[in-house]
Amino acid sequence: MDFSPIVPALPSLWEGMLLTLKLLAFSVIGGVALGTVLALARLSSNKVLSLLAGFYVNYFRSIPLLLVITWFYFVVPFIIGWITGTNQPIGAFTSCLVAFMMFEAAYYCEIVRAGIQAISRGQVNAAYALGMTYGQTMRLIILPQAFRKMTPLLLQQSIILFQDTSLVYAVGLMDFLNSARSQGDITGNLHEFLLFAGLIYFIISFGASTLVKRLQKRLTV
Amino acid sequence: MKKLLQLSLAVSALFAAGAHAEELSGTLKKIKDSGVIVVGHRDSSIPFSYLDNQKPIGYSMDLANKIVENVKKELKLPNLQVRYNLVTSQTRIPLVQNGTVDFECGSTTNNLERQKQVSFSVGMFEIGTRLLTKKTSGVKDFADLSGKNVVTTAGTTSERLIKSMNAEKKLDMNIISAKDHGESFLMLESGRAVAFMMDDALLAGEMAKAKKPDDWVIVGKPQSYEIYGCMLRKDDPQFKKVIDDALKAAFKSAEMNSIYKRWFESPIPPKGLNMKFPMSQELKELLANPTDKSAEQM
Amino acid sequence: MNYNWDWRVFFKPTGIGNEIYLDWFVTGLGWTIALALSAWVIALLLGSLLGVMRTLPGRYAARIAGAYVELFRNVPLLVQLFVWYFIVPDWLPEPLEDWFKQDLHPAISAFISVTICLGLFTAARVCEQVRTGIQALPRGQAMAAYALGLSLPQVYRQVLLPQAFRIIIPPLTSEFLNVFKNSSVASLIGLMELLAQTKQTAEFTANLFEAFTLATLIYFTLNMGLMLFMRWVEKRVRVPGLIALGGK
Numbered sequence: 001m002d003f004s005p006i007v008p009a010l011p012s013l014w015e016g017m018l019l020t021l022k023l024l025a026f027s028v029i030g031g032v033a034l035g036t037v038l039a040l041a042r043l044s045s046n047k048v049l050s051l052l053a054g055f056y057v058n059y060f061r062s063i064p065l066l067l068v069i070t071w072f073y074f075v076v077p078f079i080i081g082w083i084t085g086t087n088q089p090i091g092a093f094t095s096c097l098v099a100f101m102m103f104e105a106a107y108y109c110e111i112v113r114a115g116i117q118a119i120s121r122g123q124v125n126a127a128y129a130l131g132m133t134y135g136q137t138m139r140l141i142i143l144p145q146a147f148r149k150m151t152p153l154l155l156q157q158s159i160i161l162f163q164d165t166s167l168v169y170a171v172g173l174m175d176f177l178n179s180a181r182s183q184g185d186i187t188g189n190l191h192e193f194l195l196f197a198g199l200i201y202f203i204i205s206f207g208a209s210t211l212v213k214r215l216q217k218r219l220t221v
Numbered sequence: 222m223k224k225l226l227q228l229s230l231a232v233s234a235l236f237a238a239g240a241h242a243e244e245l246s247g248t249l250k251k252i253k254d255s256g257v258i259v260v261g262h263r264d265s266s267i268p269f270s271y272l273d274n275q276k277p278i279g280y281s282m283d284l285a286n287k288i289v290e291n292v293k294k295e296l297k298l299p300n301l302q303v304r305y306n307l308v309t310s311q312t313r314i315p316l317v318q319n320g321t322v323d324f325e326c327g328s329t330t331n332n333l334e335r336q337k338q339v340s341f342s343v344g345m346f347e348i349g350t351r352l353l354t355k356k357t358s359g360v361k362d363f364a365d366l367s368g369k370n371v372v373t374t375a376g377t378t379s380e381r382l383i384k385s386m387n388a389e390k391k392l393d394m395n396i397i398s399a400k401d402h403g404e405s406f407l408m409l410e411s412g413r414a415v416a417f418m419m420d421d422a423l424l425a426g427e428m429a430k431a432k433k434p435d436d437w438v439i440v441g442k443p444q445s446y447e448i449y450g451c452m453l454r455k456d457d458p459q460f461k462k463v464i465d466d467a468l469k470a471a472f473k474s475a476e477m478n479s480i481y482k483r484w485f486e487s488p489i490p491p492k493g494l495n496m497k498f499p500m501s502q503e504l505k506e507l508l509a510n511p512t513d514k515s516a517e518q519m
Numbered sequence: 520m521n522y523n524w525d526w527r528v529f530f531k532p533t534g535i536g537n538e539i540y541l542d543w544f545v546t547g548l549g550w551t552i553a554l555a556l557s558a559w560v561i562a563l564l565l566g567s568l569l570g571v572m573r574t575l576p577g578r579y580a581a582r583i584a585g586a587y588v589e590l591f592r593n594v595p596l597l598v599q600l601f602v603w604y605f606i607v608p609d610w611l612p613e614p615l616e617d618w619f620k621q622d623l624h625p626a627i628s629a630f631i632s633v634t635i636c637l638g639l640f641t642a643a644r645v646c647e648q649v650r651t652g653i654q655a656l657p658r659g660q661a662m663a664a665y666a667l668g669l670s671l672p673q674v675y676r677q678v679l680l681p682q683a684f685r686i687i688i689p690p691l692t693s694e695f696l697n698v699f700k701n702s703s704v705a706s707l708i709g710l711m712e713l714l715a716q717t718k719q720t721a722e723f724t725a726n727l728f729e730a731f732t733l734a735t736l737i738y739f740t741l742n743m744g745l746m747l748f749m750r751w752v753e754k755r756v757r758v759p760g761l762i763a764l765g766g767k
Binding site: 311314315318337338370375376381384385388395396397398399400407411412413414415 | 534535536605608609616617620621624625626628707709711718719721722723725727
């Protein structure tokens, strides 16, 4: 084992890590936003809307993320082309981002839905009695409380997502893992680079989940 | 879907109409409108197109740069932004088709089947498909591979060739399809396969990367001769002309010899090894008489 | 762009032997199912053992199991797969290494790597479910069992585990389905399971929309079928008076 080639490769690895974190941040923001919309649709009294949202969630939860990433890689440029009608080149990053957002939204949706359902029905009735509209009730009363309750769960799901971003290896995006693999391949020290990558993922995930557990304790008081 | 697409293209064409006096179409128009050209490259096609410090380099990349220069000149866009997009053997065709990359210069064989899906530039290299193996393995030709593990790269012409050969001649080989040439060589080097079937120039490139290059040897009667070309979308004569003109001009220039020497007869990254792969007679003829025909058509 | 829709593509010959493309999907599905089932056996056995360890009175066992869970939950599955496929075989003693790499059919050696990887990865998740299940039972049950003179193994085997397993069927089902989905990572090391066959079909035929649509349908049907089956099982074995944990 010779870990010395890792030192000169650190700038490339750092670039890979930045890409991983960028992908993670955008996917979490987009995923939670879309997931919240889906959760509201699922809980809505409109049958069609709730059925559609339910189908979306079941669909994405029953197929592998890797399939979604691979498929979207080929399909997203076509779709964005139709929607916008522009000829802007769509790279692997955008395709993966769309795949992660749409896939994770299905998981975030279930967390948000459970969070909303955990808030007592009486609050909704009280808000309506005060003359609030549905939008106001959700925005001012229900969602703020629900998000406070489910923050730990959303964060835990995001830690899983952080690990899952490594699957972009399948489409050749140079994220942290793929940079490590590529550097290992070039220098002929694949073992060391892969173990190093694993260690870094572990430190970040473990650290983050320890923090989330602490937060969870504080929020439940 | 095709209709929707045509519709959206038509709509976008409407918006852009009038902006240019010159009638641009297809990829050139796309490049002009977006100000970006996306070049497809490989990560382990040594010495054609591979990564060194995250930057794509190689024989094909030098030629790709010639093409980009010509596009800049044609469109009068000296500050055209160049973006690189990594492709693999399996993804390169869909990514050219779906517009992710505008053209790909790597190690792509021009053949009739692919011509149904994409278009090719004039040929820029000629290879034979052979085997890389350890000197001590005792493998001399394809017949020696019976019952053994053989690796090749997924999505290549070699993969199809060896799989059909295996079925037809009942050689009983166990074929491993690895993701890219680097991974194929890893399979070979780590002892999972006794031989790696691929284009001879690429095999020489992998040897140059090996821990002990002298342990390896390229053997076997070539199973096919193939011509590499740059790949672009079908039915795009304007863009094809810009690409072909750039390549033809490069082939004629004195610089071509130095490009060839730089990658095949000088020390190359990452290990600083010299492939010592002199220019074949076939390649000399190909460069002297450029053609976009595939080897099967000649 | 030139895209030719052709749903008959699955019945066309592949040009290799006498196969048609549909055969590739059947073979791929076979590998996917074989992978998921064998990984699940490892995950269930090891996961239950670890789950029990986490609830044992002694500190030592609980800590070992806890460390296992943290390690396997905080490293991405793909990194774990690379370790099992690229690194561990190189650490084997030489005769074993040669046997694994050269004598075994490459599909089998890849299969072994993925099965171990998926099994150990999923065991960490099963462990947490089993622990939750055991801890969800009223504490009085274990005490009553001890008071009746049952030994520690007897308490687990005859009192705690049979109940715990029944309440955690829903979360276990979801882990079971995850194994099927996660088995698709095998495509990244060249094992020709369902996703790898799909990619190969897409590449050979250039009909990638059709190929990926079929793959999606297969995964979707498989998943829904298994879920309905597990719901039925859950109803059959439900413990009266205990509320199911429901779950993620």
